[in-house]
Amino acid sequence: MAFPEVLRRKYQDILQQIRQSGLHKQERIIHDKQGARIAVEYPFGSAGKELINMCSNNYLGLSSHPQVIKAAHQALDHRGYGLSSVRFICGTQDIHKELESHLSDFLGTEDSILFSSCFDANAAVFETLLDESAIMISDRLVHASIIDGMRLSRAAHDTYKHSDMQHLRQKLELHKDKETKIIITDGVFSMDGDIAPLAEIVELAEEYQALVFVDDSHATGFIGAKGRGSHEHCQVMGKIDLISTTFGKALGGASGGCISGRKELIDLLRQRARPYLFSNTLAPIITMTTLKVLDILAGSTQARDSLERKAAWWRQALIQAGFIVVAGESPIVPVMLYNAKLTQLFADELYKKKVFAVGFFFPVVPQAQARIRTQVSAAHSEEDLLFARDAFIEVAQKHDILGKTKAELLNMQV
Amino acid sequence: MEEKLLDFIRDEFLEDPELEIDADTRLISAGIIDSFSLVSLQSYIEREFGKRIPAPRITAESFDTVRQMVQIIQQF
Numbered sequence: 001m002a003f004p005e006v007l008r009r010k011y012q013d014i015l016q017q018i019r020q021s022g023l024h025k026q027e028r029i030i031h032d033k034q035g036a037r038i039a040v041e042y043p044f045g046s047a048g049k050e051l052i053n054m055c056s057n058n059y060l061g062l063s064s065h066p067q068v069i070k071a072a073h074q075a076l077d078h079r080g081y082g083l084s085s086v087r088f089i090c091g092t093q094d095i096h097k098e099l100e101s102h103l104s105d106f107l108g109t110e111d112s113i114l115f116s117s118c119f120d121a122n123a124a125v126f127e128t129l130l131d132e133s134a135i136m137i138s139d140r141l142v143h144a145s146i147i148d149g150m151r152l153s154r155a156a157h158d159t160y161k162h163s164d165m166q167h168l169r170q171k172l173e174l175h176k177d178k179e180t181k182i183i184i185t186d187g188v189f190s191m192d193g194d195i196a197p198l199a200e201i202v203e204l205a206e207e208y209q210a211l212v213f214v215d216d217s218h219a220t221g222f223i224g225a226k227g228r229g230s231h232e233h234c235q236v237m238g239k240i241d242l243i244s245t246t247f248g249k250a251l252g253g254a255s256g257g258c259i260s261g262r263k264e265l266i267d268l269l270r271q272r273a274r275p276y277l278f279s280n281t282l283a284p285i286i287t288m289t290t291l292k293v294l295d296i297l298a299g300s301t302q303a304r305d306s307l308e309r310k311a312a313w314w315r316q317a318l319i320q321a322g323f324i325v326v327a328g329e330s331p332i333v334p335v336m337l338y339n340a341k342l343t344q345l346f347a348d349e350l351y352k353k354k355v356f357a358v359g360f361f362f363p364v365v366p367q368a369q370a371r372i373r374t375q376v377s378a379a380h381s382e383e384d385l386l387f388a389r390d391a392f393i394e395v396a397q398k399h400d401i402l403g404k405t406k407a408e409l410l411n412m413q414v
Numbered sequence: 415m416e417e418k419l420l421d422f423i424r425d426e427f428l429e430d431p432e433l434e435i436d437a438d439t440r441l442i443s444a445g446i447i448d449s450f451s452l453v454s455l456q457s458y459i460e461r462e463f464g465k466r467i468p469a470p471r472i473t474a475e476s477f478d479t480v481r482q483m484v485q486i487i488q489q490f
Contacts, residue, residue: 138450140448140451147450150450156453157450157453158450158451158453158454159448159450159451159454161429162429171454174454174457362445363445366429366430366445367430367433367444367445368430368433369430
């Protein structure tokens, strides 16, 4: 018996605990292409309905863009479906090298290396590049994949308060005798939507001779005047030693990612990064379509300009209505309700009003920091955003939330 | 020692100034301190109390409350 009853019960108990603590996640079934309006079945088995989608990472609206889909069809015809190999055996096509080169041009770096996902990229980088003589100093709100990546490394680790440059300086001072120091941050933080102060981070890094690593997954393609990312926005292009990013969000949204940065570091990753050496090459269809996406973005800033205008409008509309919104400049606009139960109720009622937005609460965000995270897309029309705004206001008025303080929201009985 | 540790934790880790903690507050399992930040506690203990606690003794379980931390520090 491969799966004895005692083990089955053990796993059933764990699942039961997850359900009892209100942390059980259920997937929403989408009967559609990704887009601003999608047909959703939720809960499982219910009749589907069309919703305004306020929770996708499809920032530039490219996931189902006709030009992108056409490029993907062409990719299948030209370079096939699969490669059945890792990169260094027989999994490197001309298009893989071309994409790496185009990514370096787009991001303004020396070299790039592709991974099956940005999670894999982040899992590879610290283990491969850092030994016991190094210290990793990370922002406390970095993405889970970075945390897992740091766990795999033999280097020591420490953290600094979110975007607190004085605290980062203290930590650099504390660890100044370490041979290798690396500051690790997200470019745009996924739960708050704020942009890391990269100019100050680079200045500190130069003072303390530290490397800088930025995960720009929620920025590549649309943050910065030409959409190059948070390093462009902060005017430090060429000064970030390692950038990781994904093709699974703004850049078409399929999957795949990369590390881009100093040539020697990328070369060493190519030799030793385990997720690169022991995992399949990026599928030709994603590789070639991502090339097309970069081509579209290099040719025009129209999509990111449209996104910027829509995100600014959405942010302002929520603030004017009386919601508490985390300050920021990205299309991630978190609506703070602080109260976990209220957040769950709010998301459910939005759903009934045909607006799809997700509530986040502890342990995904800190205690008493529950929120509805909204994400604007260039694919949203004005009507979509007006519809969503009205739904937010109607639900808020029903529960008398508008204009309330954090303490009042936390004390609300739901 | 308890008070000094609590003051350090309030200053170093608490994002929410309204959150009250005491010697029995669960810190790591409740998400107030993440396990990556334990190195800063280790260096504070060394600076403030002159005790070097070996890294393997500083775990999410053994350092979950200030009371537990004090017990371990006193063994060195």
